Amino acid sequence: MDKERLKKIIDDPDYIPGIYNYCDGWCERCTMTSKCSNYALEKEYFPNDESKDINNQKFWDRISDMFRITLEMLEETAGERGIDLDSIDNTVIEERRLIKEEAGEKECVVMAKRYGKDVKLWFEASEDMLKQKEEILKSHLEMELPGTHPEKEAAEIKEVIDVILWYQHQIYVKLMRAVTGKLDGFQDEIEDMPKDQNGSAKVALLGIDRSIAAWGTMLQQFPEKENSILDILVLLERIRKKTETFFPDARSFKRPGFD
Numbered sequence: 001m002d003k004e005r006l007k008k009i010i011d012d013p014d015y016i017p018g019i020y021n022y023c024d025g026w027c028e029r030c031t032m033t034s035k036c037s038n039y040a041l042e043k044e045y046f047p048n049d050e051s052k053d054i055n056n057q058k059f060w061d062r063i064s065d066m067f068r069i070t071l072e073m074l075e076e077t078a079g080e081r082g083i084d085l086d087s088i089d090n091t092v093i094e095e096r097r098l099i100k101e102e103a104g105e106k107e108c109v110v111m112a113k114r115y116g117k118d119v120k121l122w123f124e125a126s127e128d129m130l131k132q133k134e135e136i137l138k139s140h141l142e143m144e145l146p147g148t149h150p151e152k153e154a155a156e157i158k159e160v161i162d163v164i165l166w167y168q169h170q171i172y173v174k175l176m177r178a179v180t181g182k183l184d185g186f187q188d189e190i191e192d193m194p195k196d197q198n199g200s201a202k203v204a205l206l207g208i209d210r211s212i213a214a215w216g217t218m219l220q221q222f223p224e225k226e227n228s229i230l231d232i233l234v235l236l237e238r239i240r241k242k243t244e245t246f247f248p249d250a251r252s253f254k255r256p257g258f259d
C-alpha cells in the first residue's frame with residue numbers, strides 16, 4: 001500500500017470518523033466493521049491468516065511498510081503546520097511523564113491494574129477445576145444424561161471466559177488514557193467538544209459492566225469458587241464506582257457510531 005491509498009481509505013466518507021477511538025477493539029464481534037476505516041486498513045494490510053502470522057516475513061514487511069507510511073504522513077502534517085519534529089521540547093515530554101505517573105496512582109487505575117493481575121492468578125489457580133468441568137461436561141455429553149445440556153453449558157462458559165479475558169487488561173488501559181486526559185486538562189480549554197477522557201472512561205465502564213456480568217455467570221457455574229469470585233466482583237464494583245465518580249459525564253458520552 002502507498003500513502004495515497006492510505007489517505008483514500010482514511011478520507012472515505014462512508015466511514016465514521018473516530019469510531020475506533022471508543023470501541024472495545026473486538027472487531028470479530030463488532031457490528032460496525034463496514035463503517036470503520038481502521039477495520040478496512042487492517043483488512044488491506046492483513047487480508048489473511050498468513051499475513052497475520054508473526055513468524056512469517058510478510059507480516060514484518062507489512063508492519064515496516066505501515067510504519068514508513070505513517071512516518072511520512074506525520075512528517076507531511078508537521079511540515080504543513082510548521083512543526084519541527086526535531087525540536088520537540090523536553091519539558092513537554094517530562095510534563096507528560098509526570099502526568100502519566102500521577103494517573104497511575106489514581107485509585108481507579110491502581111485497582112484496574114490489580115484486577116488484571118487478579119484475573120491471571122484466578123485462572124492459574126483454577127486450571128484444574130476448569131479441566132475437571134470440561135471432563136464432566138464431556139461425560140454428560142457421551143452419556144446423554146436427561147435434563148443436562150452440556151454443549152450449551154460449555155458454550156456459555158467459553159463465552160464468559162472470552163469476555164473476561166478480552167477486558168482483563170483493557171479496563172486498565174482505557175482508564176489510564178482517560179485519567180491522563182483529565183489530568184493534562186488540554187481538552188478543558190476547548191468548549192463544546194466531546195471530551196476524549198469521557199469516551200475512554202465509558203469504554204472502560206462498558207468493559208467493567210460486561211466483566212461483572214461474565215463473573216456473575218462464573219459464580220453460577222463454579223459455586224465452589226464463591227469466595228474468590230466474590231472478591232473479584234467486589235473489586236470490579238469498586239473500580240466502577242470510582243470511575244463514575246471521577247468521570248461523572250462518562251456514561252452519557254456519545255460514542256460515534258455506537259450510541
Ligand code: SF4
Nearest residue numbers: 023026027030036039
Ligand atoms: S469500531 Fe469495530 S471494527 Fe472498528 S476497530 Fe473498533 S471493534 Fe474493530
